Amino acid sequence: xxxxxxxxxxxxxxxxxxxxxxxxxxxxxxxxxxxxxxxxxxxxxxxxxxxxxxxxxxxxxxxxxxxxxxxxxxxxxxxxxxxxxxxxxxxxxxxxxxxxxxxxxxxxxxxxxxxxxxxxxxxxxxxxxxxxxxxxxxxxxxxxxxxxxxxxxxxxxxxxxxxxxxxxxxxxxxxxxxxxxxxxxxxxxxxxxxxxxxxxxxxxxxxxxxxxxxxxxxxxxxxxxxxxxxxxxxxxxxxxxxxxxxxxxxxxxxxxxxxxxxxxxxxxxxxxxxxxxxxxxxxxxxxxxxxxxxxxxxxxxxxxxxxxxxxxxxxxxxxxxxxxxxxxxxxxxxxxxxxxxxxxx
Numbered sequence: 001x002x003x004x005x006x007x008x009x010x011x012x013x014x015x016x017x018x019x020x021x022x023x024x025x026x027x028x029x030x031x032x033x034x035x036x037x038x039x040x041x042x043x044x045x046x047x048x049x050x051x052x053x054x055x056x057x058x059x060x061x062x063x064x065x066x067x068x069x070x071x072x073x074x075x076x077x078x079x080x081x082x083x084x085x086x087x088x089x090x091x092x093x094x095x096x097x098x099x100x101x102x103x104x105x106x107x108x109x110x111x112x113x114x115x116x117x118x119x120x121x122x123x124x125x126x127x128x129x130x131x132x133x134x135x136x137x138x139x140x141x142x143x144x145x146x147x148x149x150x151x152x153x154x155x156x157x158x159x160x161x162x163x164x165x166x167x168x169x170x171x172x173x174x175x176x177x178x179x180x181x182x183x184x185x186x187x188x189x190x191x192x193x194x195x196x197x198x199x200x201x202x203x204x205x206x207x208x209x210x211x212x213x214x215x216x217x218x219x220x221x222x223x224x225x226x227x228x229x230x231x232x233x234x235x236x237x238x239x240x241x242x243x244x245x246x247x248x249x250x251x252x253x254x255x256x257x258x259x260x261x262x263x264x265x266x267x268x269x270x271x272x273x274x275x276x277x278x279x280x281x282x283x284x285x286x287x288x289x290x291x292x293x294x295x296x297x298x299x300x301x302x303x304x305x306x307x308x309x310x311x312x313x314x315x316x317x318x319x320x321x322x323x324x325x326x327x328x329x330x331x332x333x334x335x336x337x338x339x340x341x342x343x344x345x
Contacts (some may be wrong), residue, residue, distance in 0.1 A: 002104075018022040028054035031270045032079060034071075035259070036064045036086030041290035047083065048286070051278055055270050064090045064175050071262060072097045078264035081271040084278060087175030088118055088128065091258035092324030095125035100260040103272065107279040107298075115297035118256050121321040128256040130277060130287060130294035131312050132231040135247035136177055137215040142224045151225060153249040154184070154196070162203045165224040167214035169207060170341075171333050175255065177209025178228055181332055182323040184252030187316050197340045204345065219243045229255060235291035247308075253318045257294060274345070 033050075036044035039061060046059040049297045062070060071080065071094055083091070083100075092099045102332025104124045108116050115128030136151050143150055148165070150344060151157055157166060167261050171179035184193035196304055206224060207216055214226030215233060219241035230245040259278060284296035288304035295307055 001188070022179045028056075029267055029270050030056040030058060031267050031274055032065050032081045033057055033059045033274070034080050034083045034086065035059055036067050037287075037295070038290055038292050040189045041085075041287055041292050044286040044290055045278065045283070048283070049257050049274055053270075053273060053277070057274075059253060061110055063173075065173060067101075068094055072167065073095065075099060078262050078266070079268045080309045081265040082274050083260045083262060085129065085257050085259065087179060088126065088256040088320060089175060089178060089324045089329060091126040092122055092320065093326045094260055095122040098328055099263055100125040101263045101265070101268075103261050103275065105276060105279060106284065110299060111279065111297045112295075114254075114256060114300055114304070118258060121324075126251055126258045126260040126281070127275075128297045129259045129284070129311075130257040131252045131254050131310075132294040133308055133315070134176070134245050134247055135228065135230040137226040137233050137245050138217045138231070139218045139221055139224055139226045139241055140244050141242040145247055146224065147200055148224065149214070150244070150246065151201060154187075154244050155250070157203060157225070157345060158196070159203075162225060164203065164205045166200070167206050167208060167217050167223045168200075168204060168227040169211045169214060170209060171336055173209045174206075174211040176229055177207075178226075178246045178301075178329060178333065179229075179255055181252050183316060183318065185332065186253070186318060186323075187251055194335065194339050198343060201340050201343050202345055207341065209221070215243070219294040225267040229294075230308055231295075231307050234293045238291060245284040247313045251314045251316045253316055255294075256320060 033046055042059060042061055046057040050057045067083055067086060068090040102124045103125060107121060112130055119130040138150050148161055171177040171181050184196060190197060211230055215322055217223045218226045220237035233243050233245045257276060261275060263342045265271045276294060281301040282300050284301045285297050286344035287294055294305060295310060
């Protein structure tokens with residue numbers, strides 16, 4: 001895989017894609033896109049695809065949980081064509097609930113094995129478009145000021161010196177936090193994982209609604225440590241914030257951001273065109289251009305140097321099929337509410 005040394009190369013690729021593309025037909029129809037990645041990334045995708053294809057894109061931005069809720073609410077009268085991005089669990093739930101359609105892309109052989117596995121586990125109703133590891137963010141200035149040691153392992157987060165110093169999102173609303181719960185259950189076994197989370201609870205100052213909230217709080221000095229996807233840190237570093245990351249020494253999980261075609265799509269041909277385009281190396285460079293540093297699923301995409309090196313991270317064998325099921329997710333979150341979130345701190 002080629003590596004881009006800096007963001008400028010990715011930004012240049014975006015500019016070339018928009019301005020050097022051949023003129024598209026003016027009456028190519030429309031596409032209704034629901035997008036669950038960062039605003040700038042969503043805008044780059046919708047604008048560039050529209051300009052290069054001639055297809056009018058009507059784009060709405062929703063978090064992955066909200067996007068799934070919209071698909072469920074509109075089941076009888078679908079208004080959307082494609083759902084792009086967000087953690088893979090809700091996409092797998094949408095597949096399980098028959099809200100998305102089977103589509104076996106001819107581009108699958110170009111994708112990393114984890115993206116192909118995501119598609120196969122979903123019965124070809126979703127596909128991985130990016131991946132990012134779960135880990136820790138920490139404010140280097142606050143650590144030094146408070147004479148604390150940077151966490152390197154899950155066990156480090158239980159240290160009494162970190163009481164009130166940690167933020168993590170709430171798994172009811174955050175795919176990031178649910179990935180943490182599912183990761184710990186697979187790493188430790190369910191009962192030990194919940195004992196661990198009870199201990200962690202004593203050190204947590206706040207459970208945020210958004211998965212990116214904790215790492216932004218770390219960057220701005222509002223908390224010392226976060227449990228976050230580590231690919232969210234470089235964008236904060238680029239703004240000059242004193243933030244560093246680590247992935248747990250015992251092992252960690254990763255999100256597989258996904259893409260699905262909505263069942264009942266009124267613009268199915270255009271949905272497939274967008275789907276195929278979004279799997280190309282050119283389209284997948286837009287993440288880095290939008291300061292999002294996940295690993296793209298297309299193996300030939302040129303990589304920004306700030307994307308985490310997966311070869312240096314210890315991953316668990318995360319069972320996306322099992323932990324993406326509606327019943328399992330509901331059961332684990334209910335147990336988290338009952339056994340962990342209800343405890344005093």
